[in-house]
Amino acid sequence: MRLDFTPEDEAFRIEIARWLDQHLSGPFEALRHRGGPGDEDADPALRKAWERELSVGGWTCVGWPKGWGGRDLSIEQQLIFHEEYARAGAPGRLGHLGEGLIGPTLLALGTDEQRARFLPGIREGTQYWCQGFSEPSAGSDLANVQTRAVQDAAIGDWVVHGQKVWTSWALESDWIFVLARSEPGSKGHKGLTFLLMPLDQPGVEIRPIRQLTGGAEFNEIFFDGACAKACDVVGKPGEGWAVAMALLSFERGASTLGQQMHFTQELELLMQLARDNGAARDPHLRGRIAQAWAGLRVLRYNALRMLSGLQDGSLRPEAMMYKYCWSNWHRDLGKLALDVMGVDGDLREHPLPLRLLQQSALFARSDTIYAGTNEIQLNLIAERALGMPRAARPA
């Protein structure tokens, strides 16, 4: 069990750090530390320009195969890339859903033709994606989706009626992947189809939803006769659940280590504030700060365990508890940050770094809800990691 990197890996770290330092300049300087959780409204147009800047440098989709424009990076190098990206304060990635979710899904389960049509736009930062999974009646119970997709026998297009909710960045996106019910009368995860749809078409209405952070990063989307082409079905009609599950599995991976670098920066900002305002002398806050630091070491080593075991294929315990672990840690960090700020934590007048910390602290209230709530995570751990009986479902 070794923690040191090879000289080649260290050279790669220097290369990416240097590139970022050079390119996060001029107009892009203003994007440093922007666009993260709680700050998604930050200049989408400029962030799309940044995606194209990354792409020209060959730094988008680094984990993809070389044949599709990636760098085929090893796990160690992906880890280094994501760490250096966050260390430089490079902005939140608008291309994240394309690069990290739908792209790998098409690589694994799409057709050659779908890959040829969609992957270049993702890699070049010219085409943006959002997710159409949750519905008002289908959150934790995703298999309860009711949005209907009916194939028009004459033209082959799928016609979609229904509603999706919590769709992040819908207003900045070009395409959406949608899980819809294609088999009338089917229930649960049977009879679903995974569709790719352009958002710019008749029958698509996007309404922003205001969040407790004050922003409106996510939306509800109403489909009233919008269409997906037959060639834009991923996998087979009626077998969309497996595609959706594969996509969700891609959320785990090397990008988690970039997330930790961002967490480290938040913790360091919090500690500097504590030194500056005297909170660092409070014994209780000292203890909580030490716990936060230790908790971040847990996340790092846990992620390293996960990455070292990726070749395994099966989901190991450390992978099954990871989301629960980081989301609760980060939620607690948010509270600690506001407590360190003390009575000033309630004010919205702070300069940028502190204001972003406050926004992140409030946004962290959703960390334990999205991508599987705490309660669902505990169910999954109990059932799949510990082998405890599954809950009986009503007939």
Add this chain to the structure above:
Amino acid sequence: MNFSLTDDQVLIRDAAVDFLSQRSDSAAVRAAMETETGFDPALWAQIGAELGWCATTIPEDLGGLGLGQVELVLLMEQMGRRLSCAPFLSTVVLAGNALLQQGSEAAQARYLPRIAAGELRATLGLAGRGVGLGAPGVRALRSDAGWRLEGSLAHVVDGASAELILVVALVDDGLGLFAVPRETSGLDARPLQTWDLTRRVARLELSGVALDAAARIDGDAMNLQTLRQVEARAALLLAAEQLGGAQQCLDLTLAYTAERVQFGQKIASFQAVKHRCAQMMVEIEATRSLVYGAAALADSGGDAGAVMLEAGAAKARASETLFFCAQEAVQLHGGVGFTWEYDPHLYLKRAQASAHWLGTADQWRERIAAALLDA
């Protein structure tokens, strides 16, 4: 950079699992609890002499296996799982580590080969009170023949049975490490009655303990900082032991709830029970990541200060995880969790005792905070 266990490490772990499940099961532990010394000499002979576990981190040229902290963590975890009654913590984690980190070459050559071979049981008295850092309880005065030791050590692990007691003593304005053989005149050991019967503790009195000059074994190099590192190394290994105990608490609870039927179903099917077991698993895996990570950092030549803080963080976390899991095990066993006959109480008592050894969670967190905030 590779964070998986090597094939050899997996073999070491699995061999320990098999051996201890046969020779250190609940019945064996309960039998050892009733003995005067607290351990079965036959088990110790197997661990020490046959399996060579005491040799794990001792260098090869001193009769050891020259392996790292990760291997020792794996062994400690399994021994903690079983609450194995053997003077391993005292001999290897306390005394052996003190010799490795603080001992002069001569002292290492004198004692480590015998420890490696399982031929010497030893322990360490770090402070006047408690198992860990604190004001030294013993003063070493120079005499014509060498040294004279005076003082008391209130809580020494295996203090009544160990053949060699290493003592941290005040020397002039500094500190020194002294080797006191069991039969030395003036050394009196009183075994203490404890709630955790799986580990023995004794109070040691030193009255005019006369030693020759060679009894000082730190080569005049000991100070508070070096002592901190000795404590941190030991704390990490105790954390590994606590991790194993926590895992067993979960495993016992899963086994019990899978069988116990109430209201027409196994109680394992109730969501509240499932969630609490899942929360134990989360704490255990988080602790496992931190313990293994700190050990890997130590073995990768990580910065000594960073290793110390991570070891302390691991000890803090593991102490809380073991107590939490033991408490949950008692609770989720229902009425039988409160009986002597079932095992959860053994883990609860080990949890309570070990939380106060080699630094409490609060003490380690304060040291971490000082390093982060006061520098």
